[in-house]
Amino acid sequence: GENVEQHPSTLSVQEGDSAVIKCTYSDSASNYFPWYKQELGKRPQLIIDIRSNVGEKKDQRIAVTLNKTAKHFSLHITETQPEDSAVYFCAAKRSSASKIIFGSGTRLSIRP
Amino acid sequence: DAGITQSPRYKITETGRQVTLMCHQTWSHSYMFWYRQDLGHGLRLIYYSAAADITDKGEVPDGYVVSRSKTENFPLTLESATRSQTSVYFCASSDRDPQPQHFGDGTRLSIL
Numbered sequence: 001g002e003n004v005e006q007h008p009s010t011l012s013v014q015e016g017d018s019a020v021i022k023c024t025y026s027d028s029a030s031n032y033f034p035w036y037k038q039e040l041g042k043r044p045q046l047i048i049d050i051r052s053n054v055g056e057k058k059d060q061r062i063a064v065t066l067n068k069t070a071k072h073f074s075l076h077i078t079e080t081q082p083e084d085s086a087v088y089f090c091a092a093k094r095s096s097a098s099k100i101i102f103g104s105g106t107r108l109s110i111r112p
Numbered sequence: 113d114a115g116i117t118q119s120p121r122y123k124i125t126e127t128g129r130q131v132t133l134m135c136h137q138t139w140s141h142s143y144m145f146w147y148r149q150d151l152g153h154g155l156r157l158i159y160y161s162a163a164a165d166i167t168d169k170g171e172v173p174d175g176y177v178v179s180r181s182k183t184e185n186f187p188l189t190l191e192s193a194t195r196s197q198t199s200v201y202f203c204a205s206s207d208r209d210p211q212p213q214h215f216g217d218g219t220r221l222s223i224l
Contacts, residue, residue, distance in 0.1 A: 034212045043215040098162045104154045
C-alpha cells in the first residue's frame with residue numbers, strides 16, 4: 001500500500017548549522033507534500049508544503065525540494081536555532097485520495 | 113488554529129467505560145480526521161470523513177466509532193475503553209484538494 005519513509009528518526013545539530021530530513025514515498029500519483037512541526041505537548045503545525053509542479057520552495061530559513069523521478073523530497077533548515085527543536089513529519093497525498101500519508105517523524109535537537 | 117477545537121483536553125476514565133471525544137471546526141471544511149499519537153508510532157489514522165454522513169476506516173479503527181451528522185462536528189467514541197487506547201488523540205480538518213490539514217490541540221486520554 002501507500003507508504004512514506006522518513007529518515008533519520010533522530011537528528012542532533014549544532015546551533016547555526018543546517019539540518020536535512022529526507023522522505024521517500026511509494027505512490028507515484030502523489031502530488032502534494034506538506035511538512036509539519038510538532039513541539040513538545042503541542043499540535044502538529046504546517047510549516048511548508050510543495051506541490052508536484054515545482055521542484056523547490058523556500059520560506060526564510062526553511063526549504064523543501066522534490067524529486068518526482070526518485071519519489072523523494074527533503075526538508076532543509078538553515079542557521080538552526082533552539083526554537084527549531086521539535087518533531088518534524090513529512091507527508092504525501094494524491095488528489096483523488098481523502099487521506100494523507102504521514103512519515104514516522106524526525107526528532108530534531110539543536111545543541112547550544 | 114482557533115477554527116478547530118477538541119474537547120475535553122484531558123480525560124481519565126476506567127476500562128470498559130464509553131467515552132466520546134468531541135471535535136468541532138468552524139471553517140466548513142469537507143474533510144475531517146481522527147489520529148492517535150503514541151510514543152514511537154507517530155500519527156496513526158483512526159477514521160476519516162470526506163463529508164457529512166460519509167466516513168471511512170483508517171489504519172487503526174478497531175474499538176472506535178465515529179459519526180458525522182453535521183459538517184462541523186466529528187465525534188470519536190470508544191465504546192468500551194481499554195488500556196491500550198490510552199493515547200493523545202488529534203482531530204484535523206482540511207478543505208478540498210490539495211489543501212493542508214489543520215490540527216486541533218489534542219485530547220490526552222488515560223484509561224486506568
